[in-house]
Amino acid sequence: MLRRPGLRLASLTSASRCLKRGASRQSGQAEQAFKSKNYVPKPSWSSSRVLLLSSLIGATAYLGGVNHDYERFPLSWRSKGLRYASKSEMEKAIVELRSALGEDAISTDDEDLLRHGYSEWSSINIDQLPVAVAYPQSTDEVSQIAKVCLKYKIPMIPYSGGSSLEANFSAPYGGMSIDFSHMDKILSLHADDMDVVVQPSVSWMNLNEEIKDSGLFFPVDPGPSARIGGMVGTSCSGTNAVRYGTMKDWVINLTVVLADGSIIKTRRRPRKSSAGYNLTNLFVGSEGTLGIVTEITLKLAVVPQETSVAVVTFPTIRDAAAAASKVMRAGIPVAAMEIMDDVQMAVINKAGSTPSRKWKEMPTMFFKFSGTKAGVQENVKLVKAIAKAHKSGAFEFAVDAQEQRTLWSARKESLWSMLALRREGDEVWSTDVAVPLSRLPDIIEVSKTEMDALGLFASVLGHIGDGNFHESIMYNSSDPKERAAVEKCVKDMVDRALEMDGTCTGEHGIGLGKKESLIKELGLDTVGVMRSIKSALDPHWLMNPGKIMDVPS
Template identity: 80%
Template structure:
């Protein structure tokens, strides 16, 4: 397995490109530098090995019982598309450098590693992309796609690099397309309450830049997430209980199809009944249908008043039951999050916040609205919490206290990653169930995690039935790894038995293809295959994700 330094995690949020001993940091929409990459010979012994998957002659690592994976299911690479030969790939790289400039295509080993392996991911494979492209416009992405289509080269979109299910891995080699230099806010239409952005705009940076308009973009996943990846996985975040998920906030998309054709899915009005809903077809498709190069987002009005409350409970079930009651009572909370006692201990040990927290199951509430409404809602939640054996109830009286109280929830995954010992991995995955079943699944899943005897915690967006398990384990220990795998698979299967979903917001990627079929059935998966085949007949767009080109023996 490859290993990376802790500093590399931070580079996922702000990529560093290395060429010829010089490092240049992407600074967001204000960047003015011209990046240059030195030309290197394309083929060396290491790159020939990397290319083996792209030629279709070696085993696809996903599902193999080896050091490079965490999921171990009976799987073999099915017959399917044939991709570019070594000579064709070399010609394509030369052609793209002539079209887009030498600095547009990288074959640097560090870049290949950064674009094929992630410390965040619940599954990793040893195959890396063969090259990385850095386009600067939709037109350049179209030119890239035309060349890749001509030579039959897989294309894998890459934005923030923080996905958890190997969504940007390169199981068939090919070209990783990094949008680092497409990070502009194209247009803000304040009167229409929408904004047009490129895919590498971070959601936090977006909100910072438009704050003077009195508007904000309410979807709030992990701090390092960028809009393109958020579209690809149909993500959500802590505000979903009030504002919904990514699919509720995208008006239209500019998409480059596999053959380089550029389409816009619809016009800019918020309401349209014109034809198929192509916008939502691409949201959540993980780049398997096309490459999103521009996004028009709806914006919301910044609330008059906001506040945050933190409440402790004696057990995770008491907390979940209180959350269910808050929802059934109709209290309009903006966010409702849960973390167990292990996660609260993680926050304290990592020192990632300025506050020392009680190490017990804890609920985090966010309120927004009018001043009178926020105060009334805080009182209602406090009363419901008391009826469910709550302990401390602390709420913020100013913005600085809000930031302090909410910081524990936002720093949760960073904190766990920071506590890893050498050889440790963190397996983080999620499910979602109907809200009425949430206390049951959390209680059972929590017990099974505790029985592992490992550093494992539960946290999640309890307001919409979505929660996450994060387990730290030694990936070199086959027995320990097998126990963790069983625990995670049992949680996913249990969610499906409760009419839930195998993924609330992380997507399918490589890690959950078998679970997706359990959830939807083969006929539904075959409809998805038909749609992909129509738009991408050679299966060039992020192949291996969500489903395979040809049904495998797991498909029954």
Template identity: 85%
Template sequence: MFRRPAARLRQLAAPFLKRGALRTQTSGAEQAFRPNAVPKPFWSSSRVLLFTALTGTTTYFFGLNDDTPRFQLPWRGSARPRYASKHEMEKAIQELRFALGDDAISTDDDDLLMHGYSEWSSINIDQLPVAVAYPKCTDEVSQIAKICHKYKVPMIPYSGGSSLEANFSAPYGGMSIDFSFMDSIISLHADDMDVVVQPSVPWMSLNEEIKDSGLFFPVDPGPSARIGGMVGTSCSGTNAVRYGTMKDWVINLTVVLADGTIIKTRRRPRKSSAGYNLTNLFVGSEGTLGLVTEITLKLTVIPQDTSVAVVTFPTIRDAAAAASRVMRAGIPVAAMEIMDEVQMAVINKAGSTAKKWKEVPTMFFKFSGTKAGVQENVRLVKAIARGHKSGDFEFAVDAEEQKMLWSARKESLWSMLALRKEGDEVWSTDVAVPLSRLPDIIEVSKKEMDDLGLFASILGHIGDGNFHESIMYNSKDPKERAAVEKCIKDMVDRALEMEGTCTGEHGVGLGKKDSLMKELGLDTINVMKNIKGALDPHWLMNPGKIMDLPS
């Protein structure tokens, strides 16, 4: 059952806190994960969350006899898959520690909590992984998969941990596979304009490392995102209107399959018609088909000139309509973002920039290219904006102000989270619609959101029809949560009615499986299930994400 964690978890823990009845011991191997730890009260806040989350894991780990299958899943043409019993899970952990070393496998309380619960996510569950693995190379990932496959242990990949739809949660327990130690840039081929990286490389660090080559990687989601997670959700970001999304920039992948088999989806040319497009099969699969261990990415040339501008509009519909006209005119803007008056207030309160901005609907533009091209594009966009009642354009005066201004947009969700009071949660989600319907859906969704009377905002990548709602609410008030949930559901349903999608860039995870069914239909979902069944017949790879297990 999906729940917001804080209040619910503390409620579950209360009887045990009063009795002081439960204690655990930390083994020497587990202590290695906290070499500089100092004594602390046993019932820290993280342990409260941990224990109550483990009330769900208990059903998996302790609720049945050692050799009783945890799940019986019918599968077409084969025996029913089952997940590891307690005894089998313990044997798997022992074998992994023997194969990779004690430090490679953790059952530490804080590690389990970090890998099963996320303060960014709109959904969390009362369940944690049973252990966390820390591989250092593709061969070690293969060893982990072989042992997990042997004992039927679920495997959940973990990269940056910033996903919003419970994409890395562990609804069936199992092993979280954290790629933190696989964070190397393996090779840069500047003449070929590509780079090979491991999954835990942050996209921002990648661009910093390769900037002297005159090249950059243009896909730019949240600042904390890492390449592996970006592949998993097929993310995009502010540059998508000019450069496209993650699927457009991945040349090939090295993938470890459920049984430990290592495959490479393509070679290094930018184009190929050799066989099935397996690369794009794995992009966006959220780790449900395999574990990505190496990624070859296209790069592009850093533009000669860049200009960043901000312009206000009297209403959110005026701004959306202007954006639609800019796209229809074929003007090659580098990025085009929208923020409502609430989000502009968040920027002011967070102090993200030196300037105090008007708290009205606002568009952020980025122009890039040659100097002459940038000037011409600015002129054309100004003319369209004036036709939709815009204010004057304000331009960043230098590169540093450009960076600060764009960072304010990029960190909008983080800024909103920083304003939370005790007991508050932020529900943030996205949809995308055809460009012509964007003004309609934004106007209606904004009104419904404002009618809640809560601290809520709209922002988004308006140039490709993708926008986000972020709503802050009191997690201790069930009526308030229900109202927010209905508002979000109505927005998603409205997008589907407009031939849009339930998620433009956040992925499906646990949170949007029902919406995906509405969007694509049972027959299409069954095709996905059959593909998964062919690659992962025991449903070990990130089970429960994108689609439900067979029943």
């Protein structure tokens, strides 16, 4: 059952409410604040509660009338020759995998299932969990899991950091969640070649910490808890995207396990190749719907000689957006350029994410400059002149590396800061769009006005240097009118972005939440090509089914 703001499909008993209260893992200062305040109790998630929930929602159809058997092992499903595993088949698969990989390799623990099917920070959740969680330790073990899942027709859902926002790792057809927490190693660093080979559960932050003595770093920087596998799956970006690009620009090759268990490598290790189809970028952004990524070779960049971080306020959000557009049009090579509105700055102050700083609660731009010392000084001078022409306040610069981290953490911890302020029953809808740079001031101004009109705790923030911005709205999940108003506000923002020749998602991916918007954006013919590619690689639709496009029905 799809459950999102503005759409109630069934009344939920205390058993299903337990599902909504699952605890999640967070990282960073604000995440720790969220955990320490303990706003929602951890549920007692017993088998009897699973069965109770299953019986309550068993008659509900999902994704256009697909009939489910919501038992403890739910999935007896048929459509146009497609069939997902029955209860007895799922049980046989679990026994077979435990025999092959070890008893601990497959979990059916209730808390594990909850953690792998529900996310505290996702904008969308569904009232369905995976049936089991697999914990492979190598590519070969992932291949064995895939072969057994193919044999019994069990859906496979890859899971790394669990921080996606569009239900990308949810399990609408149950099946097997494949958790890479044991595949968290840096396999090889080639410093002279400026690349590194990693497993999916390596954190981008830990990667940079481990390789810092090489003078190199990996520049893609999404949320603090993101891991490389999920970053590949959603083709994410981050604050450094304006200078360094997005995930697809930094992946050299991938090792992928296909739906039948076969193992392929998309390319060799040179940065440049014109050999055949670009299979690497085919899998980047596919959200696990085409195959399971088990190893990733990444480009690395040289750590800049000099880095400077500055913060500057503007009287309105439009002034800030217009200044950002002019900076980009002037060709000034800023390393990063982020925007946060007055509400988001207040959130950071209230959450205490940067305890050494009290921020002005005004529209604020965060700049990062990097390069040679002379180059940084010249770029700062040019940006100051543009900002001043758009009514900016004075630039505040970090005095040392520690203060740089403190300043930048205000932006990086924004979502966690908002989550930390929730009361019980509150939810946060966080989503993103991107538009051509020239339209950015228009869409941000209108979207900000519409959010303010909700009368809710709502903010605008984003990677303004590449036209990508986010809305985050806190609302009372038990109030149908509030949910409907939030859904309309978000839908209007997405439609407005598409009208401006933009995209429905700059970096969060499609998941379950934006499939209709993807069709609006690209059209049925283009999505049909995607469907054909998936059918060729995954004819039984076992790889993360229901994401990006609907399962055939």
